Structure formats: C-alpha cells, structure tokens
Amino acid sequence: MMDDAKKLTAWGMDDGVHDALSLKPITTPKQQIELLRGKGVTFERCAEERALEILSNAETYLHLSAYRVLFQRHKDGPDAGKFVSLDFGDLLDVSFLDDVLRETFRLMAKDVERAVRAWLVSEAARRGEDGYGIVADFVSSLPRGFREGLRRDLVSRSQADEYAGSLIDHYRDAVPVWVLLEVVPFGTLLALYLFCVERWDEVGRREIHYALKDVKAVRNCASHAGCLCNGFVPERETRHATSGVALEWLNAHGIRNSKGRRARLRNRRTQQLVTTVALHDMLAGEHAAPATLDAVAGLRPLMDDAIARYGTQNPLVSHLAFLARVLDAARG
Structure with a gap:
C-alpha cells in the first residue's frame, strides 16, 4: 500500500x-536558491536578494536553470559534480541572449512566411489560377481529419477571433487563396505550398518546402519562449x-564543407537556425522588414x-561563432 506521506496525485499524458x-x-524561490548553491552556483554578480526577486516575479527556476x-x-x-565558476x-546573461536570439529569429521566420504567402498569390495569378x-x-486533397480540423478551426475563429474573425466570416461561403493564406497557421501554409509546387511542377521548390519545416520549428520555439541556447551541447547531436x-x-556564401561546419551542423538546433538564415536570405532578401535587420544588428554584439566571455570550454561559444559567421554572410 502507498505511503500517504509520499503519495502525490499526478496527471500524465x-x-x-x-x-x-x-x-x-x-x-519556493528561497529553496531554489539553496538548490543552486548546492550545485556550486554563486551569487556574486547577482546578489541573492536580487535573485530571489527574479525567481519570485520575473523568471522561473526551470527556465533559468536550463542554461546550466x-x-x-x-x-x-571535494567539489565533484558542482559547477566551475x-x-x-x-x-541571467545567457537567458537574455537567448531572448534576443529567439526574437531575432522569430522576425526572420515571419519575413519568410510573408515571402511564401506573397509568392503563392502572385504565382497563382501569373498562372491564371482561379x-x-x-x-x-x-x-479536397487533404486527409479527412486534416480537412475537418481546418474547417472547425475557421468556423470557430469566425466568431471568436478578434483579429481575423471578421475576415474569415466575410468569406465563409467562398474562401479565396489570398484570404486563406492570411488566416491559416504555418503548418497549413506549408501544406498549401507543397500542393501548389506539385500542381505547378515546380521541382526545384519542393526541397524548399522541406526546409521550411525547420523555419516553422524555429518560429514555434521563439513564439512560445522556449529555451534555445541550452541545446547547443554535444549530447544533442542528431x-x-x-x-x-x-x-x-x-x-555559395563561402562557408565551405569543413570539419568545423560538419561538427556544428550535427546539432539539430543549429541546423534549423542556419536553414532559417538561408531561406530568409533567399526568399525575403532585400524585402526583409527593417525590424528584422535592426534585430540582427543588435544581436551580433551580444553574440x-x-x-569573448565564456571561451572555448563552453559549447555555446562554438555554435554562436558559427551562427555569427552565417549571419554575417547573409548580410553580405
């Protein structure tokens, strides 16, 4: 029989x-600070009182400790298992860098998404599509479950979505492609992109469809404020x-195949970020939003x-250095 003192009620998927x-x-935040002290974390650059305030009101222990x-x-x-310096x-510094990195790539992903929408509408018109x-x-080409899910989502949002609801409702009886593209999520956009690429026999763009899935993954991470930098570790090789x-x-941009490039690209997150930079340069290019360009310019000094601060002993450094080189190549 379970010991009631240790038994907890939980929910699992x-x-x-x-x-x-x-x-x-x-x-509690105080207990979290003690946990960090027990792992060798010091509170010299950030006083314990300030850390307590942050953990109580600004950031969660789980999020900050993920970067350790x-x-x-x-x-x-005697200090085996504890952190070194x-x-x-x-x-806090890595968390802030991660925030800026995610926001920069969120803006890049948005530029890519807009470029894909614009190409689909203009190409459909150029080809004389209805x-x-x-x-x-x-x-009609979608699997039944996907098709019904799309319908339910649009019907629900036509009444409840403050921002797109009126547009959806106005066209509920006959949805044109230029409206559908404005109201569907990235996943549906990718499905429509592949449908059109195959319909128009655009063989060269089929590979772009699969690359766009990396952009979608980065966009989702950035939009939901997930940790990004904590994945730049050897254990995350793919x-x-x-x-x-x-x-x-x-x-084409002078970053040739090399041992260093192969090592960095064995990390799934670096793969996805590099792919996002490449597609942003290819699809958005000179039409990138000014906010995106400003964000990239602001990110580089932080990188x-x-x-310079953490040196080669930190796996974050090698990935940041590679990403910095990729961003610089994109900026020309």
Missing part, C-alpha cells in the same frame, strides 16, 4: 490522473541531415560578448 511516488516537490548544462562541472575532488548572473478553385482543390537548400547556400 498516457495514464491520465493517477497516484505517483518519488516525484520532485514544488519549491552549458557550463563545466568539477569531475573529481558559474554565477547566477551568468544564467483563386477560389485552387482552394477547393487544395482542401542524425538528421541538414537541408540541401541550406548546404548549397552555405557553399560577440558571449563568445
């Missing part, structure tokens, strides 16, 4: 609500191949500062 043992208890994987630990001796201020018929053909579109772009 597989088992639903159930009794569970040996789960981590919720902690980037820092070295003592391998042996890691201060709470370092976690703007309504192409939507009918596209929706067997997933880098997009051929991105590799060709790197070659350089982190590279």
